Amino acid sequence: MPRYRVIADELRQRIESGVIPPGALLPTESALTAEFRASRGTVRQAIAVLREEGLAVTEHGRGTTARPDVPGQTREQQGEPETRQRKVAADPELAALFGIETGATLISHERVYRHNGVVESVVRSYRLQRPGP
Known part of the structure; x- marks a missing residue:
């Protein structure tokens, strides 16, 4: 499995489990490169996967957040x-x-x-x- 997929899977699990709550910032690219010992490009690919899946939103100058309406979570959970x-x-x-x-x-x-x-x-x-x- 490509490295970016492994990182995306881990971040997805954190978002869906609530470790990264809806609307919260994901760790910075530099923090993720250090945590996963991966290149910035690999981390960016992982975040792009989460955006494509509707789990994350990136805002210029602000960073990437977990979407407030996370699929797989009920309104009660969110x-x-x-x-x-x-x-x-x-x-x-x-x-x-x-x-x-x-x-x-x-x-x-x-x-x-x-x-x-x-x-x-x-x-x-x-x-x-x-x-x-």
Whole structure:
């Protein structure tokens, strides 16, 4: 079996078993290359397999996450996420990432995933506030 398939199988098992919860970031490419002692290209092939299977989503600049609607898991196992959106002031780190001034307004979008009432993961993303009409 090709090495990328072995890595994809292991990551698939982690996603389907909940070790990597829905919406959570997968380990970085560099972490996976170290863990599996594989080349970056091999790890990228494994992640591509997961994307093709609908188990993972890659967002530029953010990384790869396990899909919130993981096949093979019931809604009860996944839990419906609570979502919140609010305006926040950019801290120095976010300001540097977005290339804006510290204190500028960003929109924070947060998803909280629970299983049996217990928080399993929190996924938070930020975007620039678009000027209104």
